[in-house]
Amino acid sequence: MDPVLEVVDATKEFGGVRALDGVSFALRPGEVHALVGENGAGKSTLIKVLTGVHRPDSGQLRHRGEPVVFTRPAQAQQAGISTIYQEVNLIPLMSVAGNLFLGREPRNRWGLVDRARMNEMAERVLAGYGIREDVRRPLGTLAVGAQQMVALARAVATDAHVVIMDEPTSSLEPREVETLFGVIEELHRRDIAIVYVSHRMDELYRICDRVTVLRDGKHVHTGPLAELPRIELVSMMLGREVGDIRAHGTTGFGEDHHAGREPVLRAEHLASGQRLRDVSLTVRPGEVVGLAGLLGSGRSETARAIVGALPLDSGTVLLGGKSLPRGDVAAAVRSGVALLAEDRKAEGIVPNLSVRENIVLAALPRLSRFGVVSRARQDRVVETFMRRLRIKASSPDQKVAELSGGNQQKVLLARWLCTEPKVLLLDEPTRGIDVGAKAEVQALVDELAKEGLAVLLISSEMEELVDGADRLVVLKDGAVVDELVGEQVTEGNVLAAIASGGERR
Amino acid sequence: MTAQMTAPPETPAKPRRELVASVLQRQGAAIALVVVVAVAWLAFPRFGSPDNLRDLALQSSFLAVIALGMTFVIITGGIDLSVGSLYALGGVLAAYGSQWGFLAALLLPLLVCGAIGLVNGLLVARTGMAPFIVTLASLLFARGLLLAITDEGSTTYQIAPGSAFLELGRGTVFGFGYPVFIAAALCLLGGLVLRRTRFGQSVFATGGAEQSALLMGVPVARTKIAVYTLSGVLSGFAGALTASYLQSGVTVIGVGTELDAISVVVIGGTLLTGGAGTVLGTVMGVGLRNVIQNIINQIGTLDSNYQSVVSGAFLLVVVVLQRSLVRRR
Incomplete structure (x- = not known):
């Protein structure tokens, strides 16, 4: 089958950094194609190339076999390529119906927008997505999930034959996810091709036909998804060898040097919307606890929740046995919690x-x-x-x-x-710094811990976590799925925990 | 996790306070106008007299035309500080052009002020400069141009008696001046364009969330260029109407008019941050401002500057309401 949309050998640089490095990607008509990769893998750049937001520095974009150049998002849309973004990209103050039909409003014979007909059509369309709200209300008054549904309805209602979904479920309730999957099946039947970006393994395996893995701006793998074991997919995303992961198992009892000491930091059942569902962890003085997990698993959110920068639905953070007031960063800092944030520039x-x-x-x-x-x-x-x-x-x-x-x-x-501080939270402390400095920062963290500081270390680099942490808490979809202590802390065990997700608990 | 499994979540009933704030913000000007008019009618016998009402309507019509353009600009999330200068410039150009007849008197201000508005729009839309700075520059530019062509205001161009152009500002139907009907027609048309055309939807989308609008395929740049051009044309036209009414191009008018226009638009419920607003609200805002002015004149003993005090206080209340509403969203 000829691909409906295709990128051939695309390269895109931003200020000397290669976001895409000779990536090729082909989308067949009617397939649901998963696009996965960790932070900086190049997924967003690839999507933006497909939708006319960016133009590749070199390489070609082909639409139905013909070379095309999209200079604006509107051009890609006219060609039938629709996108829904992770953050809802609609107009909050405009009515639901107005958003749905913006740019293609039904008009009467004097060329005026026919509001009555527009509202009626909007009601009918949205009913198909399980949305039964008053379509004259401003979009911003709807729940985020419902807004995402409107965005989806808008994307599909244009004569799209390609729909790109960038983490569409990240703000949806489980019930809404089911509706979304229903819509995707319907699109599948209508032979509309879908690019589906998500970090949730269960979703990918449930609805996607094929998968493309990107890493560090390069193409790693494309193939049917069902035949690909989860653990292989995870190891391709992270760039680690699968090796003898299964042989490792978790039979060995890890030793825990710090087991005797009282934890200075204790986080209990932290939950915040869909991003953080249930995270509990403890850090003792002198201990480095690593937080492992894929992008979007809730690592940074956990750190932000501990200092009070993320609004919590439930859960408590205890420091030295006393609970910290919720949502009060200043109080957390005063009591001795320090967060070194991921984006040090911002x-x-x-x-x-x-x-x-x-x-x-x-x-x-x-x-x-x-x-x-x-x-x-x-x-x-x-x-x-x-x-x-x-x-x-x-x-x-x-x-x-x-x-x-x-x-x-x-x-x-x-x-x-x-x-x-008594507790130091480090979110990606070595990102973007050179190898020598990296080793020094890592050595410093060790030193500080030896002097009695409690350290929570977040890193996307498996090696850094495995080498640096005494204990590893593995997160998946905003919840703790495993905890590895002492000799259990190996790359294989972490990969296995991420891939299996909770079964080992 | 069990909570999600219960019945589908009802849309939460809007808290009453929020509802009150939202109604006050959108309809505040209309409510206040009704109250103020009722009070004035009862307290001052002369307020309800036909002469006074005609005068009130006529005085309101010039500001209404300027504020109409401003409404469009503010809904796109912009601001146009040049309208006061363009208003004065339009008047002078109309008087100057009247020596060549009706059409010249009308078209000269529309073309020149429209061109300045177009430049405003191009600069805002294409270079991404702040509308505040761009239109501040054209405020100075237009005022300077006006002073240059009138020898620093010492030359006042008169419209020859008997010129057909005088009819535009001085003619009446049922005692009401033509400008009242012209302003009303323009506002009706403007409201229709804003509410019922794709261009109007683009105006709302641009001000509501510019990045989203771009991704949704809205011609954001073209929309911005159009609203600043429209604002320039309407300001020039208001100037021409005023010149016709005053029979000359008065050079000292329009100082601070941009602030009057902005305040009546915001008092009328248009969000200063863009994305929401109505022409009807703006008309109410203009009416409210001029009725208060009229009352202060009726009292006679009050300094007319109290009009600004009242407008200022009202504006503050409206902006505070807007802020609390926007934050909640």
Whole structure:
């Protein structure tokens, strides 16, 4: 069968970084094609190339066998390629019907929008998706799942023969997921091809015919999904060898050096919408606990929930036996929890301030008296940390923007350490820094733990987790599926836990 | 997890407070207008007199035409500060053009002000510059141009008595001036365009969520260019009407008119952040502003500047209501 939409050898760079590196992808008519990969694999870029948001630097886009160039999203839509995004991309203040028909409103013989007919048509269309709301209401007053359904109805109602779904279920309730799958089956019958992006294994295996795996901007694998064991799919996504995973098993009893000590951090049954369903974990002083799981499994959300930056539906966070007030980041920081966030550019570093200023930022209240900051005390603190963390800067007055990524990360680490935290949450502490600096940061984390700090480490790099953590908590779909201790902490066990999902508990 | 298995979730009943806030925000101007008119009717015998009502309607019509354009601009999430200057410039150009007859007097301001509006729109849509800065620049530009062609305001172009152009602003039907009917017709047409055409839907979509609108295939750039051009044309036209009514191109008018226009649009329930609003609300806002002004004049002993005090207070209330509504969404 000739592909309905095809990318051949596409390459796309953003500022010297290859987001897509010679990727080819072919979509057959009527198939449901899963597109999977971890963070930075190139999924979003590939989708944006398919939908006319980006144009590839090299390579070709073919639509029904003919080479095409889409310069705007509207062109791809006119060609019959519709997209629904993870975040609902509709107009919240506009009516439900208005959103559904925006740009192709039914008109009367004077060319005016026929609202009565539009509302009636909208009601009929949406009823097919299980939405029985007043279509004249502003879209923003609907629940997120219902909004996603409207987006889906809109995407399908245009004469689409290709529908691209980017994590469509991430904000849906289980009942709505069933409706979505019903719609997908219906589309399947109508020979409409679907690109389905998701991290949820169960969904992929339930509805997808074939799968394409991307990793680091490169094409890894394309083939029928049903024949592919889950564990192989996971290992392809993560780039680890399957090897003798099954042989490892979990028979060996792990030793736990820290078992005797009382946990300083205890998170109990954290839940927040669909993203975090049930996460409990403990961290003892001097222990490095790793959080493992695929992208979207709730790792960063767990860290954010612990410091109070993610609104919780239920669950408690206990620090030294006392529970932290919900949703109060300042209180968490005061009690000794520090979060080194994943995106240090957006959530941490102030690039135009000096190393000194960046380090003391969080500790200013402690270093000042009556609002006046003592320069001498500042200098002492800054000097101590620059030496201890081996921060390479020409002087404490150098701008942080001029430092390397690894040294920026150390500056951030120093900032939190000088608030004297009891618990340190590290979200991808070595992302985007070079190999040498990586090893240094990892060594630092070990050192800090030996001195009695409790560390929760999040990383997408299996090696970093397995080497660095005393204990590993494995997450899947926002819930803990396994916990590995001591000698159980191996790559094979982690992969097996992710792939099987809960069965081993 | 068991909660999800129960009956399908009902849409939560809107809390009463939210409902009240939402009604106040959208219909506040109309409610206030009714109250204020009722009070004025009872308190001041002269308020209800035909002469006063005619005068009120006429005075409102010029601002209504400007505010109509502003409504479109604000719904796209933009702002147009140049309308006051374009209003004055339009008046001067109309008076200047009237020496060549009716058509010249009408078309000269429409073309020049429309062209300035078009440039506003092109700059906002194509370069992504902030509408505030772009239109501030054209506010200065248009005011400067006006001063240049009138020798710093010392030359006032008169419209020759007997010119057909004078009819436009001074003619009456049932005692009401032509501008009242013209403004009413334009607002009706504007409301229809906004509510019932694809262009109108694009205006709402652009202001509601620009990125989404782009992904949904809405011609966002074209829409922005169109609304700024429309705003320029309407401001120039309001200037031409005023010149015809005053029989000359008065150079000192229109200072601060952009702020009047913005405030009546927002008082009329159009969200300053874009995405929602009505022409009818804007008309109510204009009416409210001018009725309050009229009352203050009726009292006589009150300084006429109290009109601004009242408008300012009302605007503040409306904006606070809008803020609380938008945050809830």
